Amino acid sequence: MPPLVNLLPDGRPQVDSKGALCEIQKTFPPTGTFTGVLDLISTTIQQTHPQVTNNALSNTRGAWYEWLLAASAWNWHVRHSGYLAVLLPNMTQFDIADLYEPRLRGFIQDLRFKVQQHTSVRLVTSNPDFVIVNTKDIDLGLDLPAHISHFDRTSLDSLDQLYRKLIGKCSFDNLIGYISVKSSLRPDRRLQIPHEGSLMKAIYAHLQTRDWVISPPGLRYYAVSSNITEADRDALKTVATHSITTVNELPKAAVDAVFQINSQSEAEETWRSILTAQ
Numbered sequence: 001m002p003p004l005v006n007l008l009p010d011g012r013p014q015v016d017s018k019g020a021l022c023e024i025q026k027t028f029p030p031t032g033t034f035t036g037v038l039d040l041i042s043t044t045i046q047q048t049h050p051q052v053t054n055n056a057l058s059n060t061r062g063a064w065y066e067w068l069l070a071a072s073a074w075n076w077h078v079r080h081s082g083y084l085a086v087l088l089p090n091m092t093q094f095d096i097a098d099l100y101e102p103r104l105r106g107f108i109q110d111l112r113f114k115v116q117q118h119t120s121v122r123l124v125t126s127n128p129d130f131v132i133v134n135t136k137d138i139d140l141g142l143d144l145p146a147h148i149s150h151f152d153r154t155s156l157d158s159l160d161q162l163y164r165k166l167i168g169k170c171s172f173d174n175l176i177g178y179i180s181v182k183s184s185l186r187p188d189r190r191l192q193i194p195h196e197g198s199l200m201k202a203i204y205a206h207l208q209t210r211d212w213v214i215s216p217p218g219l220r221y222y223a224v225s226s227n228i229t230e231a232d233r234d235a236l237k238t239v240a241t242h243s244i245t246t247v248n249e250l251p252k253a254a255v256d257a258v259f260q261i262n263s264q265s266e267a268e269e270t271w272r273s274i275l276t277a278q
Contacts, residue, residue, distance in 0.1 A: 005049045013052050014248070017060045020045060021067060022151045029075075029264040034068050037228045038183065047060070047155065065183040066129060070159040071148045072264060073130070076271040078146055083176055083275040085130045086162050096127050099170045102208075107210045108203060125199050128178035132220065133166060134277065137174065140165045150172045172211055177220030177256075179274075183231050194238035194254035197221035201252065202242040220256050222274055228260040 003012045004020045024041045038061045052090040066087060066118055073085035088094065097108040112123045140162070146153055178200055180193045204219040223236055236255045259270040 001244070005052060013049060013056065015045060015052060015057065015060045017063050017202075018153050018156045020060075021064050021156070022153060023222070027146055028068075028151055029073050029267075030068070030185075033226075033262045034065060034181075035262055038120055038226075042216045047104070052101075052134060057073060062183045066181055067151070067156055067159060069130070069181060069224065069257050069261060069267065072261075072267040073271055073275065074159065075147055076268065076275055077135075080097040080271075080276070081276040083132050084135050084258050085120050085132050085179060085271070085275060086166060087159055088127050088131055089160070091125070091127045094127065096125065096131075098167050099163075099175060101168055101171055103209055104170075104172060105168070105210070107207055111203070111206055125203070126196055128196060128200065129181040130179035130265065131163070131166070131170075132176040132178065132274065133170060134174040134176055136168050138166065163202045172207055172213060173221075175255075177222065177274075179222045179224055182223075182225045184227065190232060190235045197223075198238070198240045198242070198253035200259065201254065201267055205242055216251075218272070221254065223255050223258045224270065225258075225260050227259070228258055234256050 004016055004023065008014050020041050022082055023039050024044050030037045041064060042054075042057050042061065045057065070085070070087040076082075077084040088096065097105045097261055100108065115121060115123045178197075180196060182189050182193070201219050204216075207213075208216045224233070236258050238254045240252045240254040243249065248271075257273070258272070261267045261270055
């Protein structure tokens with residue numbers, strides 16, 4: 001078995017997240033649960049490299065879970081067309097405004113500038129984990145296979161880089177929404193999701209105003225985790241903050257729907273719900 005861990009210059013172990021997934025879970029989709037895959041990879045790494053702690057594996061488990069979802073979403077899109085859920089990097093690597101065509105991106109940049117210019121605050125947003133787009137009028141120049149049936153570094157790199165095909169190409173109408181993904185939910189993680197959804201919808205409302213869109217379809221924002229409890233669902237029924245500042249319309253939800261995905265069948269049900277073109 002190839003090494004699953006690389007040593008940093010200071011001697012600390014760093015999990016080779018892509019190498020471990022490709023080596024331990026070669027085939028896709030897995031026959032068992034998604035958390036079963038995460039547990040198997042984690043256990044295998046700690047058996048061969050006892051110096052790797054649970055904390056060191058925490059973020060890596062999130063990456064493995066997102067790749068499982070990204071591959072599943074891609075295969076759904078290939079079979080059914082409709083919308084596509086595309087994995088996004090974090091905000092330190094990519095400005096989410098760059099997804100939009102230049103005119104709309106300029107509106108967001110102008111909003112950020114004016115917020116900072118006239119106040120002592122800034123418009124700081126995190127990046128959702130996935131963006132949902134209607135690719136009908138977008139040339140993806142596909143590097144991915146027609147169907148992902150196994151994991152290798154090429155397929156994982158392609159899933160990671162697919163968002164680049166969308167840069168500067170999303171209109172107000174074909175950027176459908178976003179998905180926040182957590183491999184597991186804790187109370188602090190729950191709070192991050194509606195906050196992010198509320199901000200994304202506020203920016204969408206700003207674009208609507210700047211572009212004079214009279215009857216917008218609305219931006220959808222979803223939450224996905226491997227295990228969802230009733231307490232999670234209740235906590236995520238938070239109102240989008242900007243929607244309670246006017247009486248001209250009913251308050252909107254920060255999170256439109258919450259989905260549990262811990263198997264390929266649950267993934268299929270979820271993609272049928274949110275990636276089917278209306």
